[in-house]
Amino acid sequence: MARTQGSHSEITRPRVRAAALKLFAEHGYAAVSMRQIAREVGLQAGALYNYTPDKQDLLFSLMKAHMDELLAACSERVSQGDAMARLRAFVDFHITFHMGRADEIFIAYMELRNLTPENFETIEALRRSYENHLEAILAAGLSEGIFDVPDSKVTTLAVIAMLTGITTWYRPDGRLSPEEVSELYWNMVRKVVGA
């Protein structure tokens, strides 16, 4: 039997995080007050501090959790086969992973400047690590002789920007299915790397 006291916390904590995520994505970190978050969960503002030391840590821990999940899922799903297979897997992974996480992406890209310098460095390092994953694929394809890119760093950034841009317009009830989007972008990425 779980303790009654503990179980309350285990239920409320995720709700606090979910509310913060939703509100930060909708209005921006700086524009959201602790009172708003509390109201969304059905608490008083003071009660939030049982779940987070402060507002900054709430933002940081949401971003950190997102980046950790991203890197873990990427490593798991993009590691098999030659450079071509891995590039295909990366494109598909990036698109599908991001489609279900519109709020997280929004925050991860928009709220970097609201992190303290130390927290920023942590997130930035994780972001670079993700970029390196793609760049390693491009480098492998180059040495295998199946890709043709004049500058692998710039190509990496261009491809990620292109793919991440999907989140600004994709809607689940829109004209294109996730599979069609993935197919269209894979076609473009394939051309960009000269494969």
Added chain:
Amino acid sequence: MARTQGSHSEITRPRVRAAALKLFAEHGYAAVSMRQIAREVGLQAGALYNYTPDKQDLLFSLMKAHMDELLAACSERVSQGDAMARLRAFVDFHITFHMGRADEIFIAYMELRNLTPENFETIEALRRSYENHLEAILAAGLSEGIFDVPDSKVTTLAVIAMLTGITTWYRPDGRLSPEEVSELYWNMVRKVVGA
């Protein structure tokens, strides 16, 4: 002879706007106070209201001015020749125009959600108009038979996202000159449109 009273205003107004632009880009609209802007210019907070009805209008008018400039400059510099020539001109225009305006771009993309609904609609319409400029070029190239794109809308968004992404990493004192960047991206865009 210009009147003394008038000339003060003509000097201070741009300084207020420049300060707001810089601070909004650096910390985000919601995180910047009118007192901060005033301090940057060397005024008291109340004096700002000689130059703007409120904080929201300050943001909106900065974004509006940017979009108007963007569209005017684009129309002027991207209109000559066939689809291929215009696409080349568009890529070069987008890159060079955006490189000198890091703060404006940042605001134009990040602060949309801090606009009132009416202001948002205005800016959004201008943004769509810019996208349409590129899409028209792709459509022209398609009917000329020199481009090969399966979905001109998606390709438009992908190309703009790719190009705009440059602003997140480009530094004037970095490894690449503006010309080299433009050349690299033109190469990628050319491949994407199948030319």
Added chain:
DNA sequence: GTCTATACTCTGATAGAC
């Protein structure tokens, strides 16, 4: 774990003297 109450600071915006 959550509440109420509260400390203290900052917010956007206005009024009126000069």
Added chain:
DNA sequence: GTCTATCAGAGTATAGAC
């Protein structure tokens, strides 16, 4: 056109009852 003074409200965070 800029200043000082001020308003009413909202900001984060804490203390202590229950």
